[in-house]
Structures are given as C-alpha cells and as structure tokens.
Amino acid sequence: MKAFLQVDHLKKSFKNTTILKDISFDVNKGEIMAILGPNGAGKSTTIRNIMGIIYPDEGNITFEGKQQIPRNKVGYLPEERGLYKNVQVMDILLYLAELKDYPRKKARERALAYLKKFGLEGKEKTSVEELSKGMGQKVQFIASIIHEPAFLILDEPFSGLDPVSQELFKQEIRDLAANGTAILLSSHQMNLVEEMCDRLFLIHRGQKVIYGKMDDVKQEYANFKCTIKGTNKREDVEGLPDVQRVEQRDDTTILYLTKDIHIASWLKQLPDQLEVKELSIDRISLHEIFIDIATDQNMLNEGEYERA
Numbered sequence: 001m002k003a004f005l006q007v008d009h010l011k012k013s014f015k016n017t018t019i020l021k022d023i024s025f026d027v028n029k030g031e032i033m034a035i036l037g038p039n040g041a042g043k044s045t046t047i048r049n050i051m052g053i054i055y056p057d058e059g060n061i062t063f064e065g066k067q068q069i070p071r072n073k074v075g076y077l078p079e080e081r082g083l084y085k086n087v088q089v090m091d092i093l094l095y096l097a098e099l100k101d102y103p104r105k106k107a108r109e110r111a112l113a114y115l116k117k118f119g120l121e122g123k124e125k126t127s128v129e130e131l132s133k134g135m136g137q138k139v140q141f142i143a144s145i146i147h148e149p150a151f152l153i154l155d156e157p158f159s160g161l162d163p164v165s166q167e168l169f170k171q172e173i174r175d176l177a178a179n180g181t182a183i184l185l186s187s188h189q190m191n192l193v194e195e196m197c198d199r200l201f202l203i204h205r206g207q208k209v210i211y212g213k214m215d216d217v218k219q220e221y222a223n224f225k226c227t228i229k230g231t232n233k234r235e236d237v238e239g240l241p242d243v244q245r246v247e248q249r250d251d252t253t254i255l256y257l258t259k260d261i262h263i264a265s266w267l268k269q270l271p272d273q274l275e276v277k278e279l280s281i282d283r284i285s286l287h288e289i290f291i292d293i294a295t296d297q298n299m300l301n302e303g304e305y306e307r308a
C-alpha cells in the first residue's frame with residue numbers, strides 16, 4: 001500500500017515541556033488509521049503539526065513524498081467544532097468547497113446528496129446557528145469531505161451523535177476508505193475504533209506505545225479473561241496457574257490470563273471447590289488494552305510493539 005502521509009521523528013515542546021518525543025507513523029491510501037491515547041497524550045498536537053497549524057521542533061512530515069501540504073487534497077474535521085454561525089448551510093458548504101478550488105456545481109450536488117444521506121434534506125437554507133449539536137456536526141463532517149479529499153483527518157467524529165447517526169458516519173468513513181481515501185481518525189470510542197480501523201498508533205505521554213495492524217495488536221495484547229459468577233475468595237483464585245490479575249466485584253470474579261495459554265487445558269485444571277454459577281471466556285477488548293496502558297498496568301512493561 002502507498003503512504004499518503006509520512007510522519008518521521010516528530011518532536012515538539014511547548015516552553016520547556018516536551019510534548020511529542022520522536023513520533024513516526026504513516027497513513028496509507030485506502031486505510032483507516034487510528035491515532036489513540038489518553039487525554040493530554042499529544043494526539044491533537046500531532047494533528048496540528050500535520051495540518052501546519054503549528055510547526056515541529058524536529059522531524060519531517062511529507063504528503064505523497066512532498067513537504068508542502070496539498071491543502072486542496074486534505075479534509076479536516078477538527079476537535080474544536082464551530083462553523084460560521086450566521087450563514088446558511090448550503091452557503092457555508094459551497095464557500096468551503098470554493099476555498100479548495102472545487103467546482104461549484106459538483107459541490108452543490110454533493111452537498112445535497114450528503115444532506116439527504118444524513119437526514120438533513122431541506123436544511124440548505126437553515127442558518128447554522130439554528131442547527132442542533134448533532135446536525136451541526138453532520139454539516140461540519142460534510143464540509144470536511146465536500147471536495148473529495150485524498151487525505152482526511154477526523155478528530156472525534158462521533159462525539160455528540162446518536163447511535164443511528166454513528167452508524168451512518170461509520171459506513172461513510174468506511175466507504176471513503178474503500179474508495180482510496182487515506183484516513184487518520186482520533187477517537188476515544190474504542191469499540192468503534194476496534195470495529196473500523198485497519199491500523200492503530202497509540203501514544204502515551206508523547207511517545208509511541210503501540211503501532212501496528214489492529215488484528216496483530218489484538219493477537220498480541222488481547223489476552224483471554226475468565227469471568228466467573230459465584231462466591232469465591234480472592235486468595236483461592238489468585239494462586240491459580242496463568243492468572244495475571246484478579247478483579248472482584250460482588251459475586252463476580254474476573255481472572256485476566258497470561259498470553260498464549262491453552263484455554264481447554266486451563267479450564268480442566270480449575271479446582272472442584274470453585275463455585276461456578278456462570279463462566280465465560282472472552283478476549284479483552286481494545287478498551288481494556290487502552291485502560292491498561294493509560295493506567296500503567298503491567299501489560300506493556302516488557303517493551304514497545306511495532307508491526308505496521
């Protein structure tokens with residue numbers, strides 16, 4: 001796959017504080033790449049560097065091999081929402097398309113089609129300030145893709161959307177990638193990231209922690225967990241083989257298991273005195289992997305992971 005965006009050894013400090021320490025990743029054409037990390041990790045700072053809003057202290061950012069950002073080929077849904085308020089929906093969409101040198105007639109056609117798709121048919125003449133939060137977000141999303149960008153940055157695209165609208169956005173983002181758009185997506189909604197993204201780049205305190213294909217990351221980090229309903233003492237389960245961590249709440253015990261264990265064999269050796277009203281085996285989710293990293297639990301202490 002060909003990279004549209006290449007970020008190499010990005011470093012950025014504000015005053016005397018280093019915010020980004022040697023960040024490198026790329027985004028290929030036709031893929032959805034997630035940039036993830038706890039609050040304050042440096043995601044928006046990375047995106048602002050890519051967009052040329054701020055400049056890196058060190059490092060290189062290239063678009064199809066060139067240093068200059070090809071503004072007309074880039075779409076950006078920023079974290080800070082806000083379109084001009086006192087303007088009609090169609091006018092703002094056409095204005096933004098014009099800024100990208102996109103033909104007016106095509107822009108109007110696309111705007112109408114997207115407004116219809118997102119349930120905003122007939123809102124062309126509505127003033128932006130009269131839109132609800134979710135409606136405003138839909139218009140801003142349309143604004144970011146009206147000019148058919150080859151590279152799209154979406155910062156928290158799902159916030160404030162109802163479940164139906166989330167599905168619409170999900171499908172649209174997938175379709176854009178399927179048509180060759182390179183997409184960099186930042187979101188705290190791990191379930192959506194897990195479903196949608198091809199690769200992920202996870203930063204913590206301005207440094208890379210995980211960079212790789214979603215499937216490989218899950219394979220590497222999504223260990224099994226065993227959830228048991230029943231009254232069991234912590235000390236009775238803590239000593240069981242291959243148990244890395246135990247969580248207990250009321251009569252539920254969750255045993256986080258070590259990597260690469262054989263589940264059938266592990267189940268066979270559970271002691272007879274264990275009270276089991278219900279038992280389930282699952283792989284931990286990206287959400288749980290994220291929490292482990294954000295709270296500095298053991299998982300990644302053995303080193304970094306890269307398999308992009």
Ligand SMILES: Nc1ncnc2c1ncn2[C@@H]1O[C@H](COP(=O)(O)OP(=O)(O)OP(=O)(O)O)[C@@H](O)[C@H]1O
Nearest residue numbers: 014015019037038039040041042043044045046079
């Ligand atoms: N203009 C600035 N001046 C000084 N510090 C800044 C500036 N912008 C960001 N920072 C700091 O850089 C760090 C990273 O911020 P950033 O906004 O990139 O995080 P983020 O990963 O996008 O977080 P969130 O998930 O909360 O949006 C934070 O500690 C923040 O306080």
